[in-house]
Amino acid sequence: MLRKTFVLAAASALLTLALPALGLAQEEAPPGNRELSLALDTVWVLVAAVLVLFMQAGFAMLEVGFSRMKNVGSVVAKILANLAIAAVLFWAVGFAVAFGTGNALFGTQGWFLAVPEGAVDEVYAGLAWTQVPLSAKFLFQVAFCAVSLAIVWGTMLERTKFAVYLVFAVVFAGIIYPMVGHWVWGGGWLTELGMQDFAGSTVVHLSGAMAALAGTLLLGPRLGKYDDEGRPVTIPGHNMPLAVLGVLILWIGWYGFNPGSTMAATPQIADIALTTTLAAACGVLGAMAMSYLYRRHVDVGMAGNGAIAALVAITAPCAFVAPWASAIIGFVAGVIMYATLLFVDRIGVDDPLGAIAAHGMGGVWGTLSAGLFTTPELAAVGRPGLLYGGGLYQLGVQALGILAAGGFVFLASLLVFAALKATIGLRVKPEQELNGLDVSEHGVYGYAGFPEHLIATDHPVNGNGGGAPRNAPAEGAA
Template sequence: MKRKVIASILGMLLLFPTLAFAEDATAAQLQAAINSVWVMVAAILVIFMQAGFALLESGSTRMKNAGHVAGKTILTFGICAVAFWAVGFGFAFGDGNSFIGTTGFFVDGTIEQAEAAFSSLGFSDINISIKFMFQLAFAGVSLAIAFGGFAERGKLSIYFIFSILFTVVIYPIVAHWVWGGGWLSKIGMQDFAGSTVVHLQGATAALVATLLLKPRIGKYNKDRTPNLIPGHNQVLSVLGVVILWIGWFGFNPGSTLSAMGDGFFGYVALTTNLAAAAGGVAALIISWMYLGKADIPSMLNGVLAALVAITAACAYVEPWAAVVIGAVSGVITFFTAQWFERGGVDDPVFAFSVHGIAGVWGTLSTGIFATEKLAAQNGVGKAGLLYGGGFEQLGVQALGVFGAFVFVFIISFVILGILKYTIGLRVTEEEEIVGLDLSEHGSYGYPEQMKKLAGEGGESARTTTV
């Protein structure tokens, strides 16, 4: 009997490490599952931002172009998804050198490929397929911003070509520099969710397109003073911004790639929301003071500019600093939009002011407001100027902004310049007057309204600026 008891005890002792290991393995699997679900939800939120862009941009442009502006969102995201899967993701996050990734093309979702090709993403326990979906959503946002500069006058055929080249040749290079183990990553650039990687890149490409396409017909008088060409539906624009605001809770908090621990993604959501609120209020107030009227489009741009700015800083700054960053973004964007328009830059949706200037400010702001504790917690860079870090981190941030802007501007200019002098970037004058809905797609986004206008004005209605 004693022998049986002793044997049972020894068996339990031998089995205990196995049971403990199984318990640990189950806990690790549960953690990975929770993180995976969270990041997948975040990816869906960011992809849903495409709906926000469609509503914002179509509402901010004229009725005769509304269907085209909204519809190209689907086209460009579809092209981006295939190109990023085939090549772009590997260039951005694949193992390689300080300039570009050289592995991980044609993502297959296997553990073997993830371990062999994507060491820069090895810190997270979620599946590589979910990591791809999350990063694809970011690339799609950057591309959507870029096409804001083409609004109301760009050829549909250019969307096919530039979508592929931006997703393969432009976006992933800078993404690799900052997030994929590239040279900016090695010197400690802080860009948590992409003020530079996503927003400045897209905005810079939009600026190049705007400059090469030239202003829309009727935008400027002979003395170069600008005319107001209002969007056709502010309600759509407001709804678009609300969707983008909600989507940003996937954009920034999702970039933690984790729902475990102390719930740091909630802190990122807090700073993100505070900045957006401050930006919208500040922009409305400054427009009221400057224009004498509380301008709704300015308020919307203030919200978006603040969200763009806090995207880099959300994980590095305290809540009070997020309010300051957001409020400054709203004011800066209002004045830079006015300045660019008076300077002859016809940017229909103010892509460069909202995503470019605010992206620069947001990236630089971490070099001012980043705390030592949060920088250490995230393991990137150092404290900012106000927290005893001196000018070192601010210098790193400035170098990153400068490098990204120059690279994207030059490559975009070369690509779009070649296209301009070969197949052309812009629709004909007649097509632009008629509207891209009809000239590019054969039907209007608002067929009943446009037919009514044509019936009332006859052929002359075809030359209206509706």
């Protein structure tokens, strides 16, 4: 008993002596807490940037899966080249155009990330709201640019010259994409109007899809895609498991895309991850339902595209809407994607990956949905949505942003692709397309030992579907 009393007395005395020191430690805690908070924010942004960069692997697997065996090597070559070009051009020019201090249309400061000491917020006013280091800001944003560029090529698979990818990537990563980014995120005119696009339904996905549409219209369909009467012919991809693996990688990468756009390690990232997950899941269900109603079976490729369309759609409102709304947004996105894909196919636009439907219409619906479902409590920018009594203003701003950004990207891309068509040509020769781009563009098969005798013919094993060069565009010989 005496020993317990002595121990308690000694502990009390030590605690009393320590109180001044503890009080001093509490007074000095705020600076330390700020440093710790900044470190955590920086780590989170870098992790998110890596997740978004990992989406390039998702695009690679998705495109490989939906391509024929004779073209898979060209897909991965294009992915690597465009990621490299996007990184260099966005560092040199694009980041300054998007986030540099300037005017309502584009930034005019911060080329090559050259900033006087202590002047980061003045030079890059568009990102002054986040205090992570400039290098972290750049790495996160360049990953977004690379994703938008990757979307462009999903519609132009299996018939495009490799040089076209390289030239267009320079213009897109250096000028076209950054200008839209400045309008919405960098302090431009849509920023001032209060447009809600938290992680890029319009800036990233609609931009990529509209550039893709411009290129595809000038490029023309793959050989054998349409019969003599103009009816679409199915050209199946060669590996659906790889395509679904690509979808799952993209889904995982989206947890960097959406929650990472907080650019801070806050509790909100969990809420954004929740809305992202619910939307994606319901997008799969929406696409499956449409597939069953239309064809009486569940199309695996359509289900995967349903997930992507829903993820695209929730990207704009993910931080502004309640979970129940995200489920509706995702399901509707899956339905819209399916209907759009059928429509696009029937009007003669050959989109092997479904990028126009998933990223284009998914981006349109997602951007508009912010104007419908944004809650008053979560409206960090702009106003509450129409369903919460916010009126038509926010919905109108969202629609204006879609028209302005989509129209600008389409016209600018159309000019670039038209110039390329008139000079180097967009499309490989018909015999090169039939033999496969792996050989004609890169001199090696994507799969070692691929049977050469099947490539040079219209054999159904290699997925040509019996197609012949009778419907090749005139530019095919360029």
